[in-house]
Amino acid sequence: MNEKGNLSINSENFLPIIKKWLYTDKDIFVRELVSNACDAVTKLQKLARMGEAEIPEDEKFEIHVVLNQDLHILQIIDNGIGMTANEIKKYINQIAFSGATDFLAKFQEKAEQENEIIGHFGLGFYSAFMVADKVEIDTLSYQAEAQGAKWLCEGGIDYEMDAGNRETRGTTITLYLGEDGKEFLEESTLYAALRKYCSFMPVPIFVDIVKESTEAEKEAEQKESNTIHISPEEAENLTKEDALEKLEAKKAEDNEDPKPLNDTTPLWQKQPKDCTDEEYKAFYHQVFFDMNDPLFWIHLNMDYPFRLKGILYFPKLVEHMDVMDGEIKLYANQVYIADNIKEVVPEFLLLLKGVLDCPDMPLNVSRSALQNDGYVEKMSTYITKKVADKLTQLFKNERSVYESFWNDIGVFIKYGCMREEKFYDKVKDALLFKTTDGVYETLPEYLEKNKEKHENKLFFVSDENLQAQYIRLFKEQGLEAAILSTPVDKPFVSFLEYKNTGVSIQRIDADISETLQKKEDTEISEAKKQAEEHTNTRMEAFFRGLLQNDSLKVSVEDLKAESISAMLLLSEKSRRMLEMMEAYGNATELKAMFADVKPEETLVLNRSNGLVKNLLDMSEKEEKKEDVEMLSRHVYDLALMSHRPLTSEEMTSFIDRSNILLEKLSSLEAGR
Numbered sequence: 001m002n003e004k005g006n007l008s009i010n011s012e013n014f015l016p017i018i019k020k021w022l023y024t025d026k027d028i029f030v031r032e033l034v035s036n037a038c039d040a041v042t043k044l045q046k047l048a049r050m051g052e053a054e055i056p057e058d059e060k061f062e063i064h065v066v067l068n069q070d071l072h073i074l075q076i077i078d079n080g081i082g083m084t085a086n087e088i089k090k091y092i093n094q095i096a097f098s099g100a101t102d103f104l105a106k107f108q109e110k111a112e113q114e115n116e117i118i119g120h121f122g123l124g125f126y127s128a129f130m131v132a133d134k135v136e137i138d139t140l141s142y143q144a145e146a147q148g149a150k151w152l153c154e155g156g157i158d159y160e161m162d163a164g165n166r167e168t169r170g171t172t173i174t175l176y177l178g179e180d181g182k183e184f185l186e187e188s189t190l191y192a193a194l195r196k197y198c199s200f201m202p203v204p205i206f207v208d209i210v211k212e213s214t215e216a217e218k219e220a221e222q223k224e225s226n227t228i229h230i231s232p233e234e235a236e237n238l239t240k241e242d243a244l245e246k247l248e249a250k251k252a253e254d255n256e257d258p259k260p261l262n263d264t265t266p267l268w269q270k271q272p273k274d275c276t277d278e279e280y281k282a283f284y285h286q287v288f289f290d291m292n293d294p295l296f297w298i299h300l301n302m303d304y305p306f307r308l309k310g311i312l313y314f315p316k317l318v319e320h321m322d323v324m325d326g327e328i329k330l331y332a333n334q335v336y337i338a339d340n341i342k343e344v345v346p347e348f349l350l351l352l353k354g355v356l357d358c359p360d361m362p363l364n365v366s367r368s369a370l371q372n373d374g375y376v377e378k379m380s381t382y383i384t385k386k387v388a389d390k391l392t393q394l395f396k397n398e399r400s401v402y403e404s405f406w407n408d409i410g411v412f413i414k415y416g417c418m419r420e421e422k423f424y425d426k427v428k429d430a431l432l433f434k435t436t437d438g439v440y441e442t443l444p445e446y447l448e449k450n451k452e453k454h455e456n457k458l459f460f461v462s463d464e465n466l467q468a469q470y471i472r473l474f475k476e477q478g479l480e481a482a483i484l485s486t487p488v489d490k491p492f493v494s495f496l497e498y499k500n501t502g503v504s505i506q507r508i509d510a511d512i513s514e515t516l517q518k519k520e521d522t523e524i525s526e527a528k529k530q531a532e533e534h535t536n537t538r539m540e541a542f543f544r545g546l547l548q549n550d551s552l553k554v555s556v557e558d559l560k561a562e563s564i565s566a567m568l569l570l571s572e573k574s575r576r577m578l579e580m581m582e583a584y585g586n587a588t589e590l591k592a593m594f595a596d597v598k599p600e601e602t603l604v605l606n607r608s609n610g611l612v613k614n615l616l617d618m619s620e621k622e623e624k625k626e627d628v629e630m631l632s633r634h635v636y637d638l639a640l641m642s643h644r645p646l647t648s649e650e651m652t653s654f655i656d657r658s659n660i661l662l663e664k665l666s667s668l669e670a671g672r
């Protein structure tokens, strides 16, 4: 039945377009062809279940990917449903062809926008021409009395059909790899593509690499099969018997039935009740190459009103990494589609690791169309709810375990709250704050505990080292502050305030809480008040002059803690404004807008402190001017240090000054 024909098409440039357009991820032809082979098997199994096809009881369904490196041929062989000549005409010459042309016509104009289409699904069979100069189909249908059929196309629009060679049911697709596909002659490239797309496909896949070995290679292979690899330590104690035993075991292993490349029943397809913790962990290690165990996971298993299966893992944060690097792999019927598709998965979930299998998701549409898709929206709402439910359940039922996870999951939850209103509403009662006392409290718990000392106010520290001085002061007075030190905490503080009207949130050095000041038992006399005001004004004028800072406020206070000489306070408003400017980097417009706005900085001198007491006395004596200036600069720098790191210039003069002061002190001691 030799038949020739041509694929009716307006443009002869069809194949070059495929090649060019998909150049970046050429390897998808592997997915398209191997998933077609899987479909061919599952279709046949379905027909058999319906009583419409007969399959021998001992039938083993398998897909073989055979690479002949000498002949530059790659074959995908299945024992599925097969095709008759008429079906080839219908499915390959018409449907697959028009599917591919439609697909290209639809998206050609977007070719420049990389990755615009998530799955590249719909291109199907013709993606073979991305790597092959010639493609052959040799197939035998499952139907009784079916005749084998063959189809051959050399990359143009002409094809040839003839009687097929297959004697057993199924299809062999042969790709004659051309210049564009020569990288797939490399075993490692082929394996990488197969592992990426086919690791969880539902039919066992075996890979055979065929290569004419040289004599030397054959010899090496033979030698290798008679060799056991052991460490030098092991070798020391190895007896001849042990060695022979090991060699036998190795040979037995080599002769075992080959193992398929893929896992045909991935864990997410099982019922959660049938999966053990060990299996969940092993699956996590296998898929994400993460040596650490995940903290916990959520198994999604939904059949109605839409199908969605998957496992989301909460990973352990890598030490000292503030930003989590998640990975959500998307599958459709166990076929890998892509990673981290933010149009499908709520963005904040991309901080997690996991697999999602969404068989009904429209894949051959553009990403922007996906965003407006009802199915995608329902799915994303469902996932968000499941994650929130898991977190609140843990919080309610296993608070101490939940607390032990907080350092790892806090960033994710806070980010999620800010990104997704619905998520915040669900988890808001499970938001924790680690405090300077080392305990974990919710906002209501913190406010209730501290209401006697400061009502409706949450104090926080953003850097435990830098603000150690303030923390000590707080602790001495029986106060505690929340530790909010990750980058996500900056916007989160404003978010929290916005969500909790009436609660003010202040960094520990924004203002000295009234509780830190000594309280006068008796009414202060008018004369004392005036004297204090006078000291304040005098010291303010002095420091402004000394530091050349006209907007600095100076206040002399009686703090309860005597050990602290001075503190620098920056109003919460000013600090947030500075942080915002910092966050926008070199946004010159923003800088210009705030150019005249001076941060409200207050230097609090602690009159209860010995050094400050001396300084205040000395400052009234003209002959002590030089020493007063030096000490004042030092007191200011000490306060500044607890507030922010010194610049290199500031640090240099601080060190120089320290040396001079210490020398003076030692001279006094030495009586010189």
Ligand SMILES: Nc1ncnc2c1ncn2[C@@H]1O[C@H](COP(=O)(O)OP(=O)(O)OP(=O)(O)O)[C@@H](O)[C@H]1O
Binding pocket: 032, 036, 037, 040, 078, 080, 081, 082, 083, 091, 092, 095, 096, 097, 099, 121, 122, 123, 124, 125, 126, 171
């Ligand atoms: N190995 C095979 N065995 C049997 N039929 C096949 C095989 N490969 C392809 N076909 C037939 O050719 C058709 C077209 O394949 P093609 O890959 O282009 O599109 P598809 O698989 O239907 O859909 P998609 O666009 O999602 O890939 C298939 O629907 C199937 O009927």
